[in-house]
Amino acid sequence: MPDELENRLERALRDAPPPAADTTERALRAALDALPAAAGVHRRRRRLLVPAVACAVAFVFGGVTLAATGGRLPLVGPAPRHHRAPPGSEPVSTPGAVLPRGAIAFSAVAAGRAWLATSSGAALHGRPLSALAISPGAVWMVEGGPSGLRAVGVPDGRSGFTRPVRGTALAAAWAPAGIRIAYVVRAPGGDRLYDMFGNGTHAVLVAAHALPQAPSWRWDSQAFAYIRADGAVMIHNVIDGATSPLPSGCGLHHAAAVAFAPYGGLLAIADHAGRVRLVDTLRHGHGTCVAGAGPGQPKIAWLAPRELVVGTGATITRYVVGLAGADVTTVPGRVAGIAASPGGRRIALAVRDASGEVHVIEARTPRFSEASHPLQVYRVLLDLGRVAGPVALTWQ
Amino acid sequence: MHAQSDAELVGRAREGSRDAAAELFARHWPDAWRVARAVTGRRDMADDVAQDAFERAFAALGRFDRRRPFAPWLHRIVVNRSLDLIRSERRLVGPDALERLEGEWRDRSGEDRQLLEAVVGLSPQRRVVIVLRYGLGHSPAAIAELLELPVGTVHSRLARALDELRERERERDAGRA
Numbered sequence: 001m002p003d004e005l006e007n008r009l010e011r012a013l014r015d016a017p018p019p020a021a022d023t024t025e026r027a028l029r030a031a032l033d034a035l036p037a038a039a040g041v042h043r044r045r046r047r048l049l050v051p052a053v054a055c056a057v058a059f060v061f062g063g064v065t066l067a068a069t070g071g072r073l074p075l076v077g078p079a080p081r082h083h084r085a086p087p088g089s090e091p092v093s094t095p096g097a098v099l100p101r102g103a104i105a106f107s108a109v110a111a112g113r114a115w116l117a118t119s120s121g122a123a124l125h126g127r128p129l130s131a132l133a134i135s136p137g138a139v140w141m142v143e144g145g146p147s148g149l150r151a152v153g154v155p156d157g158r159s160g161f162t163r164p165v166r167g168t169a170l171a172a173a174w175a176p177a178g179i180r181i182a183y184v185v186r187a188p189g190g191d192r193l194y195d196m197f198g199n200g201t202h203a204v205l206v207a208a209h210a211l212p213q214a215p216s217w218r219w220d221s222q223a224f225a226y227i228r229a230d231g232a233v234m235i236h237n238v239i240d241g242a243t244s245p246l247p248s249g250c251g252l253h254h255a256a257a258v259a260f261a262p263y264g265g266l267l268a269i270a271d272h273a274g275r276v277r278l279v280d281t282l283r284h285g286h287g288t289c290v291a292g293a294g295p296g297q298p299k300i301a302w303l304a305p306r307e308l309v310v311g312t313g314a315t316i317t318r319y320v321v322g323l324a325g326a327d328v329t330t331v332p333g334r335v336a337g338i339a340a341s342p343g344g345r346r347i348a349l350a351v352r353d354a355s356g357e358v359h360v361i362e363a364r365t366p367r368f369s370e371a372s373h374p375l376q377v378y379r380v381l382l383d384l385g386r387v388a389g390p391v392a393l394t395w396q
Numbered sequence: 397m398h399a400q401s402d403a404e405l406v407g408r409a410r411e412g413s414r415d416a417a418a419e420l421f422a423r424h425w426p427d428a429w430r431v432a433r434a435v436t437g438r439r440d441m442a443d444d445v446a447q448d449a450f451e452r453a454f455a456a457l458g459r460f461d462r463r464r465p466f467a468p469w470l471h472r473i474v475v476n477r478s479l480d481l482i483r484s485e486r487r488l489v490g491p492d493a494l495e496r497l498e499g500e501w502r503d504r505s506g507e508d509r510q511l512l513e514a515v516v517g518l519s520p521q522r523r524v525v526i527v528l529r530y531g532l533g534h535s536p537a538a539i540a541e542l543l544e545l546p547v548g549t550v551h552s553r554l555a556r557a558l559d560e561l562r563e564r565e566r567e568r569d570a571g572r573a
Contacts, residue, residue: 005558005561005562005565006530006558008508008511009511009515009526009530009531009561010530010531010533011508012508012511012512012515013430013434013512013515013526013527013530013531014530014531015508016430016433016434016512016531017439018426018429018430019425019426019429019433019442019443019446020443023429023443023447024425024429026447027421027425027443027446027447027450028418028421028422028425030447030450030451031417031421031447031450031451031453031454032414032417032418032421032454033451034450034451034452034454034455035409035412035414035417035454035455035457036410036454036455036457036458166443187440188440189438189440192444201451202451202452202455203448203451204448205441205444205445205448205481208438208440208441208444208481241480242480243480243483
């Protein structure tokens with residue numbers, strides 16, 4: 001027989017406040033979108049998706065994740081309903097960013113604006129966007145704004161999926177295999193990190209408090225690293241949904257930047273004090289402390305599976321895994337962003353000069369040697385003017 | 397016209413009926429959200445967890461055994477997702493959550509509010525059984541099946557959770573005196 005406490009519990013818990021109407025409406029839309037297609041429709045879609053499956057296989061590791069996600073097809077590209085982009089929302093082909101030599105896509109996002117240059121001719125010139133992520137091969141881009149995320153075809157501007165979010169999308173990162181997208185939303189209560197399929201469905205909250213920067217995907221697209229709001233480095237495995245903290249080391253307790261190597265499980269972690277740590281996440285978290293970079297907001301770019309550069313303050317520091325020491329190169333201003341070319345021979349740097357103007361330059365990657373070499377700048381890719389905050393650069 | 401059973405709605409939803417799926421959603425959303433809300437202790441987390449649970453449940457409708465009741469299956473997904481999230485955010489759910497609860501439940505009677513705060517202060521494992529038992533009215537046997545635990549473990553967690561809540565009430569009363 002229930003006692004007085006149990007009666008009070010029943011009353012208090014059953015009278016709990018209800019969910020908000022907009023939450024209910026959003027959840028209903030998302031749930032209906034997740035419904036599996038009926039048998040007949042499913043067969044028809046399969047036929048349409050054959051070419052797309054071939055593309056996914058070309059991304060080598062997609063199949064592994066496909067199997068792990070129950071055989072559904074989280075393909076790069078739009079949800080089944082296609083429609084043309086509304087007038088005025090197509091990528092604008094106006095001069096802006098210069099495409100680095102040999103690149104197929106180069107993008108910059110700073111202070112709520114985005115720039116893009118591609119080999120297909122599509123471009124964005126300072127479009128008001130809070131986030132921009134380019135898919136592998138620059139086939140699709142995901143634009144983030146106050147109403148959510150929207151996939152747009154890069155070459156033709158056709159509209160793909162839209163993913164409404166509560167808050168403003170701040171950053172997004174496409175998995176290397178193109179089958180998932182992780183993104184951060186600024187919502188009441190904190191910056192929240194989500195993971196979803198590459199077609200904009202099945203979004204899952206990964207963390208309710210994360211740093212407002214794009215997470216870094218592992219090369220096999222099966223996990224990504226992010227930094228929790230308290231500075232802890234977390235690894236989220238998209239196969240089993242498990243999230244685990246990486247033990248701290250090297251006195252690095254509040255990470256400010258993380259980046260996975262382009263192959264393997266090496267994760268570079270850096271903090272504001274200039275500490276840099278390399279952790280092999282596939283080998284029991286074995287970590288190595290490397291010679292410190294300068295203090296400041298760190299930016300990391302991998303040049304090769306065992307070589308990386310870290311930009312902090314007015315220097316960039318190049319490391320080779322397994323070799324002691326580092327090569328420090330001074331840059332003409334403070335580093336606000338960094339990206340490496342796919343081959344690692346060149347880098348793009350966003351540099352804030354003494355007057356506060358930010359210039360994005362293409363430079364030769366500094367040599368690794370005992371003596372420092374001056375930075376060899378090839379050209380200016382983009383002038384951003386006086387923009388505040390970090391500059392997110394990508395180079396494909 | 398008779399109200400369709402959950403099994404009938406699941407069957408129609410599987411065949412592609414969005415109306416049936418919407419009806420199923422309307423029927424179970426409030427309880428799923430309340431479970432998520434009570435287990436996570438946070439309204440904003442509950443929004444995500446409950447939505448995510450429904451997305452997963454609907455995506456997996458084809459594998460759902462229609463002979464079994466829908467609600468416990470859904471609640472199991474909600475509970476598991478809630479616990480996953482709490483585990484990954486453990487250090488961030490605590491005083492902050494209590495502060496939010498106080499704001500949300502300011503209009504509740506003083507005793508109810510304190511009791512709900514005490515429930516949020518329980519460990520996630522104990523909180524879950526309390527919410528399922530008293531918030532949703534599941535029997536200990538149903539909770540055991542839902543959480544894949546022995547019934548004895550459920551009874552023991554319930555008893556310990558109630559003891560802890562009584563102890564907190566005693567401490568509070570002693571503090572007042």
